[in-house]
Amino acid sequence: xxxxxxxxxxxxxxxxxxxxxxxxxxxxxxxxxxxxxxxxxxxxxxxxxxxxxxxxxxxxxxxxxxxxxxxxxxxxxxxxxxxxxxxxxxxxxxxxxxxxxxxxxxxxxxxxxxxxxxxxxxxxxxxxxxxxxxxxxxxxxxxxxxxxxxxxxxxxxxxxxxxxxxxxxxxxxxxxxxxxxxxxxxxxxxxxxxxxxxxxxxxxxxxxxxxxxxxxxxxxxxxxxxxxxxxxx
Amino acid sequence: xxxxxxxxxxxxxxxxxxxxxxxxxxxxxxxxxxxxxxxxxxxxxxxxxxxxxxxxxxxxxxxxxxxxxxxxxxxxxxxxxxxxxxxxxxxxxxxxxxxxxxxxxxxxxxxxxxxxxxxxxxxxxxxxxxxxxxxxxxxxxxxxxxxxxxxxxxxxxxxxxxxxxxxxxxxxxxxxxxxxxxxxxxxxxxxxxxxxxxxxxxxxxxxxxxxxxxxxxxxxxxxxxxxxxxxxxxxx
Numbered sequence: 001x002x003x004x005x006x007x008x009x010x011x012x013x014x015x016x017x018x019x020x021x022x023x024x025x026x027x028x029x030x031x032x033x034x035x036x037x038x039x040x041x042x043x044x045x046x047x048x049x050x051x052x053x054x055x056x057x058x059x060x061x062x063x064x065x066x067x068x069x070x071x072x073x074x075x076x077x078x079x080x081x082x083x084x085x086x087x088x089x090x091x092x093x094x095x096x097x098x099x100x101x102x103x104x105x106x107x108x109x110x111x112x113x114x115x116x117x118x119x120x121x122x123x124x125x126x127x128x129x130x131x132x133x134x135x136x137x138x139x140x141x142x143x144x145x146x147x148x149x150x151x152x153x154x155x156x157x158x159x160x161x162x163x164x165x166x167x168x169x170x171x172x173x174x175x176x177x178x179x180x181x182x183x184x185x186x187x188x189x190x191x192x193x194x195x196x197x198x199x200x201x202x203x204x205x206x207x208x209x210x211x212x213x214x215x216x217x218x219x220x221x222x223x224x225x226x227x228x229x230x231x232x233x
Numbered sequence: 234x235x236x237x238x239x240x241x242x243x244x245x246x247x248x249x250x251x252x253x254x255x256x257x258x259x260x261x262x263x264x265x266x267x268x269x270x271x272x273x274x275x276x277x278x279x280x281x282x283x284x285x286x287x288x289x290x291x292x293x294x295x296x297x298x299x300x301x302x303x304x305x306x307x308x309x310x311x312x313x314x315x316x317x318x319x320x321x322x323x324x325x326x327x328x329x330x331x332x333x334x335x336x337x338x339x340x341x342x343x344x345x346x347x348x349x350x351x352x353x354x355x356x357x358x359x360x361x362x363x364x365x366x367x368x369x370x371x372x373x374x375x376x377x378x379x380x381x382x383x384x385x386x387x388x389x390x391x392x393x394x395x396x397x398x399x400x401x402x403x404x405x406x407x408x409x410x411x412x413x414x415x416x417x418x419x420x421x422x423x424x425x426x427x428x429x430x431x432x433x434x435x436x437x438x439x440x441x442x443x444x445x446x447x448x449x450x451x452x453x454x455x456x457x458x459x460x461x462x463x464x465x466x467x468x469x
Binding site for chain 1: 234235301302303304305306307310311313314395398399400402403405406407408413416417419420425428429431432433435436439440442443
């Protein structure tokens with residue numbers, strides 16, 4: 001990226017000035033910022049949804065077959081131990097250099113949190129409640145859908161919020177394969193000593209995490225109208 | 234590509250020398266250990282004592298929540314381009330100080346939260362019994378709470394180790410020291426095999442560190458010893 005603005009009235013993001021906080025950068029490069037934010041959002045949302053789609057059956061399986069639980073939890077902890085900068089390259093032989101690699105890696109990271117929380121949420125359903133439902137003739141599917149899941153929602157949502165906020169932060173490392181959303185701007189900024197770009201990308205990244213967290217909190221309130229007015233979590 | 238990686242890993246020239254993987258590995262281990270020791274020396278006593286007083290829980294929880302939303306990458310950049318950058322810090326290399334501070338920041342949340350909660354969660358009956366025996370506040374803290382909080386504190390240390398190792402790897406994106414350089418150099422210079430090779434080494438060391446700290450965690454569990462002592466007669 002070349003730096004324009006070395007004209008007579010140097011803008012605050014020109015190389016000679018290079019301010020951290022620069023309003024005209026936000027205006028002039030609004031397109032770049034928007035594109036990076038959209039990519040960041042897409043990667044984050046798809047990763048978390050993929051993680052959730054995998055974590056659900058995995059948790060149910062771990063609950064049904066006790067012996068699998070140790071294996072599933074152990075494996076997901078192992079994945080969590082691997083630094084993100086190493087995990088993405090390790091997936092490259094399978095998926096190539098594409099956004100897919102980043103999405104799969106991020107989804108793997110969410111599994112650790114999601115599986116644990118889904119299991120903990122389902123486990124916390126009181127046995128009497130479950131027995132009452134079975135006594136009323138609820139089958140396994142209806143018991144899960146109509147009784148256990150609603151009661152497990154607070155714990156599951158807490159896990160989903162942690163997973164989402166961490167995924168937003170981790171997406172930046174995707175810049176190693178050029179699919180890092182705002183992370184691409186961060187990398188470009190550090191290469192060119194471009195302070196306005198670095199600060200803008202960092203701020204947007206934290207803002208994105210906070211906004212998504214707020215949306216999930218709102219969703220949690222909607223899903224649990226009986227809890228409204230009480231403190232969340 | 235995997236063959237390229239194998240070639241890279243088996244070539245001794247890539248391991249030795251001033252920019253070889255052995256030097257980078259030592260650099261990264263040194264960074265990791267220094268950051269952990271610094272946090273342990275400063276934050277651990279404070280967190281444990283706050284747990285004893287039962288104050289500052291709000292602070293402990295919030296530190297870990299904020300830490301999660303801020304990307305490691307951004308923190309590293311802001312620190313290295315900001316006031317802490319540019320110096321060469323002996324064996325810690327270029328951007329060494331910035332990396333060290335970032336690592337310490339990311340080691341804080343798990344250590345503070347776990348040691349605080351560890352002391353807070355000590356059974357009240359046990360604390361009351363200790364007080365009833367005439368122990369002073371300091372004695373309760375030193376001889377009762379600290380020992381019972383040990384398992385959770387060690388778990389926090391383990392989580393911090395994983396976090397710090399990962400962050401130290403990312404330092405390479407900001408011209409920092411460490412093994413991450415093998416990965417970034419590989420990918421940014423279209424030498425994917427080398428990038429993969431670096432990732433294998435980083436992941437392997439991470440798993441070894443995790444295994445070692447799991448062992449320490451197991452050793453730190455006081456219940457384990459009792460279980461074993463009780464289990465022996467039951468078998469006979």
